[in-house]
Amino acid sequence: MPQLSPAGNEIVQRLGQRHGLSTDAVTHMLIAIHNGNGSMAQFNHPEFGGCGQWMRGGMTMVSDLFNYQLKSRVENICNDIANELANHQTSPFQGSFQSQSQGGQSQGSGNTQSQASGAMGSNNSLFVPDPDQNWWPEELGVPNATGAQNNIRYAYFSWSRRLAVKTGSDVWVYDTLDHQIGGFGQQQGGGSSITFTSQYGTVNLASLPVVSRNGVAPVPPTPAPAAPAAASPASETASNNMAALSPSDNGNRQEASGNDGILGTLERLGALKEKGYISDQEFEEKKRDLLSRL
The missing domain is CATH 4.10.810 (Virus Scaffolding Protein; Chain A)
Incomplete structure (x- = not known):
């Protein structure tokens, strides 16, 4: 979870007093909107009625559908937070992946869908800079989209057809071929596998060619020596006949x-x-x- 800078803590205190909310509730919504690139959020906090969604200039959904006072409160705090984020953004927000966790837990239980943190690769003075912000190989440049889910990070570079994935301390770079990637998912349960969505539907990440691991290209396997061809019955018969002659x-x-x-x-x-x-x-x-x- 990103940490607030002194400026971020000051904003949280001020907005909490303005809207009559706790600092915990304002911080929760600030991070949710930050993860939604400053224009959308998926949240789950008791002071906002539990689970809900907000989109700037669009819909606002709360668990109590007919509680218009709660809905107005959510809209007001979200608009103020979005304005503060925009005023303290030092570089443009990047795109984000839509990630889906199946069979595990992500702000809920069962099958849940949450917006991956596309803002992790952006710079905002309300948060302490991430020392591992640009974790992908430098030669890949600036990604079109970044995201994170279940301790796995993604960075997509569509122009160079590359996808960087960080699992633990390892950074893998894949050739995305002709896929136009739009989202990621992780299947939990009796084995974990990473999938992504493209114009071809849901694809397993393992099907993509590996370009490098921690900056080192994979060594192609040494082909096994060819086994000597077995003599056919016809050739053995001919050989016997020649020997007889x-x-x-x-x-x-x-x-x-x-x-x-x-x-x-x-x-x-x-x-x-x-x-x-x-x-x-x-x-x-x-x-x-x-x-x-x-």
């Missing part, structure tokens, strides 16, 4: 077959000699002849 393999097979035949002949000759069908001399001559062929 290899002259050297055919020669080896013929040689092995011939050796087996010679040894088989020797065994048969030995059997004939034992039975007395051939003499020892005939056997030796045949054996020498066959062995010479090995």
Whole structure:
């Protein structure tokens, strides 16, 4: 929550006395209008009847719809605060994001919608300067819109197609591609995710390319080495057929077959000699002849 400067405290005291309100109520409305860029506010304070909305030159809504005295009181204090903010503004208000918190709490419970703090990036002497005001990379320049929700900050730079998001101490910069961003949301519950709205509807922030994190560009992952292509059955069959037709393999097979035949002949000759069908001399001559062929 922004802190009031001495000038801001003096304004709160003076307006509280003028309108018969506590300093807490005036401070609450001052911050609400400041967050609405000096022209609108969403508030929730018992001295204003609880929840309500105000827009300069437009509608004023309070919880007690037929309490016209309360409605007039809200309009008067809001107009005076808006004038004071305009008189103490040292730079133009910037645009703001419309943010929606779902499943969590933001000034209420359940699904609530609140104006993100677009004035966080502006300068107003009623508030103590934020030491972390310009938290995005300097080279991005001045954002078109800024906002904050649930400890997450946003800064949108439409002209350079960049979006800066601060989560904790990390500053992420995204390429917004051709999206025209108009708002942000956070889904709470069984896991938190950040979404934004554009001309394409609701989009998950994780779908945008990351340009840098804390000023360092992401390192692209090293591609895994390609696995060797598996041989197809047809190629294996062709390879086997080629191997079967290899002259050297055919020669080896013929040689092995011939050796087996010679040894088989020797065994048969030995059997004939034992039975007395051939003499020892005939056997030796045949054996020498066959062995010479090995």
